[in-house]
Every structure is written in structure tokens, then in C-alpha cells.
Amino acid sequence: MPELPEVEALAGFLGERLTGRTVERVLPVAVSVLKTYDPPLGAVEGHRVSGVTRHGKFLDLATDGGPHLVVHLARAGWVRWHDRLPAAPPRPGKGPLALRVRLTDGAGFDLTEAGTRKRLSVHCVREAADVPGVARLGPDPLAPGFTLDAFAALLRGGRRQLKGVLRDQSVLAGIGNAYSDEILHAAHMSPFKPAANLTEEETATLYEALRITLGDAVERARGHAAAELKAGKKTGLRVHGRTGEPCPVCGDTIREVSFADSSLQYCPTCQTGGKPLADRRLSRLLK
Template identity: 40%
Template sequence: MPESPEVQALADELDSTLRGRTVGGVDVVEFRVTKTRGRPLTTLVGERVVGVTRHGKLFAIELDGSEFLVVSLGRHGWARWGSEAAGAEAAGAEATDAAGAASSAGTTDEAAAEPPPPTLVSFEFDGGPVLELTDAGGWVSLGCFVVDEPTEVAAIAKHGADPADPAFTRAHFDRAVAGRRKQIKAILQEQESLAGIGNAYSDEILFAARLSPVAHAATLADDELERLHEATIGTIRSAIEARSGIPIDRLKAAKVAAMQVHGRTGEPCPGGCGGEIRDFTFASTTAQYCPECQTGGEILPLKAG
């Protein structure tokens, strides 16, 4: 799921590329992407881009017709330039050919590239760029809204404070977290409490703070709350800085490579404790943690299937 560091880098690249350009055409491949049926995406044709901003995990393209195109990437959505799709398809075809040759020779190639995700809607701009919005999931999680203000989108209207915001303070953090009878990992991912954090970065934040993901916020001592506050702003802001300037087709790979515990199941703890990163079941997904560093050696449950 895209989270604030990658969405910020995406918004920055879209802003630098599209600002001042005019929407020349819109092709909606999957009608379910359009969430404002009374204001179809085709109404944006002829309007000029004023700027692009991030709102939690969403981004908004401001147009000179006093409208915004707000994009919710959902669980599997992303963006690419039109030329990237052709390159990805060619790379996928080459990998498939190589895999076929290896198979005929009696070997297998498990690293064969998967085909690129389908484009659900594309936007043409004057001067050549084509912005494609994709979705790799088995169900449509990508959503596009044409609104007068970004806050007309319910997900944005309900956002809590954003740890990436320079104006974010310890008071904002305490209002979102302190004293709550809820697991801290759930609070970190709750957009109404803290905007922009998902499964991956909540794992990273909790590892940095050396806290159990299933501990309730109400049980945290003052020093633990302070560690969690510092880890939250430090992890998110440093990740935003690290992703800055990375082309959007490389952002997902950069995120994966930067993770210390998320997605590192079975690897040695990077904290040098001698422990091993483990999985545990959280809500409808799987997360990672170090038992030695975070739970006092307790192994959290992992449901089968």
C-alpha cells in the first residue's frame, strides 16, 4: 500500500512535470475508478494544472477551473508515465521468453518478471506526457474524485495530523495516541489519528522505538511515548527525504530496499540483538517485528492460511 513518503515523491514528480500543462484527453478504462459520477473525469479536458499536493496517502491535482482531481491509490494503486508501461511490457516479454527457454532446457526461472499492472485511467497532457493510473489488485481500490476542494473527499476530511508536517508537534501526537486503550500499531495506521502511515512504516516506527506492536497506548510510560513520538516523526521525515527525486517507477523498489524489519521475515535483526525477524497476524494482513527487541522474547501469533 502506498504510504506518505512514496506518495510525497510521486506528488513532487507530478508537480514538476505537469504544472502549467493542459489536460488534452482522458481515457477511463474502468468506470468504477470514477467516484464522482455527477462530475466525470472527462470534464477536466482543457483545464491547466496549477499544482500537485499530497494529503496523507492521497494526492490532489489542482486545475485552473477551480477544481481538483483527487486520487486515492487504495491498496494496490500507483501511477506511471505512458512510456514506462511500454518498457515494462517489453521487459516482461523478455523475461517470459527467457523463462521459456530455461524451461525447455530443463530448468526454471522463478525470477521471471510479472506483467505490469493494468491501466485503469489515463490522462493526456499537451507536450506529450501521458499519466497512467494503475491497480494491481484483484479488486478495484483506485479511486478518482473531481471536487471543488480536497476536503470534499471523506478520507481527507477525516485525516488526523500528519507527522511529515513541520507544524506537527508533541501535542498533536499526544492527542492521537496518549492514553488510548488500543494497540499502538492500529493507532499508527488509523488515518483519523495520524495521516499517511500504513503497515510497512508502522512496523519500521515500532522497531525504531523498540516497542511491541500489540501493546496498548494507555500502558506506555512517559519515556516510551517519547520514543514513539521521536520514532514516528523521524522515520516518516527521513523516508520522505530519502525518496525525494527518485523516479516514480523506482519508488516501490526503493521503499522495499530501505525497510529494516518490514518484509524481512527470517533475517537477522538489524539491531544486532541476535534475534530473528518474525511475522505476526495483524488485522487482515501480516506484519513484522523483532521479538528480542520489541516484545521481550514473546512470539506473537501467526494464524495459518
């Protein structure tokens, strides 16, 4: 799933290519992709793109005097840029193509989604905040005003575990499964440690790990073409998706805890005092 660093890079990539150019057609191909009906999707057509920005993991394509196209790529969605799109309109079918945006000069991009579980979403709205998922977002962890005190305030109260807090978009915008693993590894903390139990020193350590991990990932992704970002993300990850490999810090074997539709990876030596986490629901290991 593309997370904050990749979506930030995609916003820059598309912004460079779309800003100032005029939308000719927006063609939904997958019936499930469009989540709004007012304004209609055709309201974007004929308008110039004024910019592309990011809200958490949402892409926001704004038009000059028209509506916004707000896209969430979900787990398996992606963007494919074309300097020259095929002349014939796409046909609905079983392929990965979900939506096509054509510019008046013949260039444009496709939104694609692999797999059978279709969760990619496109919203045509007057303002980005009209999308419920955008309206619910917590603060952006890389925003200049996101201070250590602001972060500490988010962790207070309740008994939620760090992994869940970092992934909750209403708490922090843009962090998903991969980068929450990376942040916790960098902070040397268990994914199951209750957030409210952190000391002031631990909170500061986690805050620094969060800012550095995401900031470094954004810099690695910056300037790359959309087609290169997936491979670039994988190369930069130290523990996520690397079950069975040696930890790059201590050499211990990276372990995994599996869930119904996802998994987390961690290093026992770096994060859990050398003790493997057998199961998320049964583990009582909090450090």
C-alpha cells in the same frame, strides 16, 4: 501499498512534470475507478495543472480554475509516466490500466492497479476536502506544527494498541502497515502495547521514532522517478516484509503475525522482551 513517503515523492514527481501544462483528455478505463459524478470528469479537460500535493495517502492534482483530481492508489495502484502516450485511446479490458490522463502536448500518465481486488479510487471534486477520506484525515505526522504534545494528546483514552493507532488515518494521516512496523521497531515497542499505557518518556521515544523514520524515508524517496519508488521503499525497510531475516539491530530472527488480508513483522528481542507474539487476538503481551 504506497504510504506517506512514496506519495510525497509521487506528488513531487508529478508536480514537476504537470504544473503549467494543460489537460487534454481524462480517460477512465476501469469502470470501478471513478467515485464521483459531479463535477463530471470532463470538467478537468482544457484546464492547466496548477500543482500536485499530498493529503495523507491521497494525491491531489489541482487545476487552474477547474476541479481537482484526487487519487488514492490503495494497495496495488501506481503511476506510470509517459513522455509520449500512444495516439490510440486505451480499450477497457482485464489489464492493469485504470485511468489515463493525456496532456495537450502528447505526454501524460496512467493509473494502474494490479490484482483482482480493485480499490484504486479517483475523485473529481471542487475541493480536495470534498472527498470523505480526505475530510476524515488526522494531522500529518511530518507537519511543522505536529508537536510532541499534539502526539501525546492523540494517544490518550481507550485501550487501542499502538499498531492500530498508527495505521488509523483519522488519527494520523499517511502511515500504513509498512511504516507502522518500522516506527515501532525503531521505538523498541510491541505492536500490541496499549497506546494509553505509554509513559511520558515512552511517548517521546515513539514520537521521535515516528518523525525520524518517516523523515528519512521521505528523503530517500525524494527526487526518484515513479518507476523507482517501489524498489526504493523495500530497500529502506528494516523489518517489514523481512520475515525470517536477521534483525539489523540485534541479529534475532524477524517474526510475523498474520491476519486475514495483511501481516505485521517485528523483532522479538528489540520489541517484545524476546517473546514471540503467537496471535494478535490471543496474545496478552503488552510490552
